[in-house]
């Protein structure tokens with residue numbers, strides 16, 4: 139029997155395995171896909187912004203040095219509202235930090251995690267293994283299908299990390315609430331003529347926010363929130379038409395948009411599970427909370443969920459694990475509820491304030507950004523929320539496993 143089984147080997151499932159294998163736990167990850175194949179490069183890659191809290195967790199795992207060489211730092215963030223006078227700037231040096239966060243191509247981060255998992259004797263990763271059913275009594279039994287053969291896995295604790303449309307969550311009878319924002323996000327990497335070193339841009343427009351995240355050199359990752367029909371149009375446009383539309387919306391702060399990569403459109407919805415645990419099973423990642431990408435928070439939040447779970451498991455001797463498991467599960471749900479609610483509220487607040495065409499919101503937007511720039515305490519709060527530095531005391535954030 140394994141100590142921990144993880145259903146889903148996405149970024150969150152792999153991170154959970156790497157963290158929770160300590161100290162000496164035997165972990166199995168069951169992943170439906172073939173992780174080695176899910177890669178793309180250069181202008182067509184998708185990216186993720188890592189907060190300072192995530193960087194600290196990777197440092198504790200001993201994998202940050204490798205990730206850092208392939209990530210682009212964000213040392214300045216420029217936030218503006220299209221056609222309005224409010225602007226706010228966040229600078230890493232104001233918070234005595236080397237960087238406010240980092241941007242990395244998702245497949246590069248995935249490969250770093252995969253390499254670390256491969257290098258661990260404690261973690262067994264089953265790929266092309268689709269979850270089928272789950273039962274629990276004195277242990278959790280997970281059935282999955284690999285190469286057309288049905289297989290079983292037993293563990294003391296199971297983590298459900300199979301994404302926003304989690305079938306394992308459904309199999310456990312845990313419901314979820316979905317909220318449609320009536321928006322879609324268009325993702326594309328671009329090259330610009332005048333890149334600004336280590337600077338990310340968040341620009342709020344009546345249609346929704348537009349983020350330009352530095353990938354190093356001339357490359358930026360564009361994450362553009364639009365109405366679904368506009369997103370469809372953007373994806374159907376040829377490169378020149380899309381460049382022109384993006385340029386008109388973003389302006390010339392980075393000079394000319396010289397090249398654009400393939401466009402992807404993803405409908406935006408927020409999904410939140412009705413509960414984070416059921417018996418020996420705990421929900422993490424998008425299976426627990428899939429948020430609007432405007433604030434770049436879902437993955438970072440999930441890492442902090444994992445850090446919290448690690449802390450709780452470390453407080454309990456493995457020998458006593460079974461007796462105390464229900465307490466661990468309840469504590470996990472209780473301890474994470476507040477930050478999860480806050481991060482969801484922060485993302486929703488940004489979307490409402492900055493994606494609304496009513497005139498009153500125009501004034502609030504401008505006033506909000508100017509106020510943020512003028513009142514250091516407010517700005518600090520926003521910066522720290524974005525960096526995920528709002529929970530102290532966690533051993534992973536202090537650099538320990």
Ligand SMILES: Cc1cc2nc3c(=O)[nH]c(=O)nc-3n(C[C@H](O)[C@H](O)[C@H](O)COP(=O)(O)OP(=O)(O)OC[C@H]3O[C@@H](n4cnc5c(N)ncnc54)[C@H](O)[C@@H]3O)c2cc1C
Nearest residue numbers: 146148149150170187269300301423424434435436437438
């Ligand atoms: C446009 C966009 C930009 C984003 N930017 C950021 C950002 O900057 N910062 C940030 O923190 N977050 C960001 N996010 C969110 C982030 O990408 C997600 O939070 C994160 O990838 C979720 O990972 P996950 O492992 O929970 O889920 P998933 O990535 O969905 O992985 C689930 C895994 O489970 C596997 N699986 C599914 N079903 C089964 C099954 N039946 N059996 C076995 N395995 C199964 C899948 O193959 C997959 O590998 C962004 C999201 C979007 C859409």
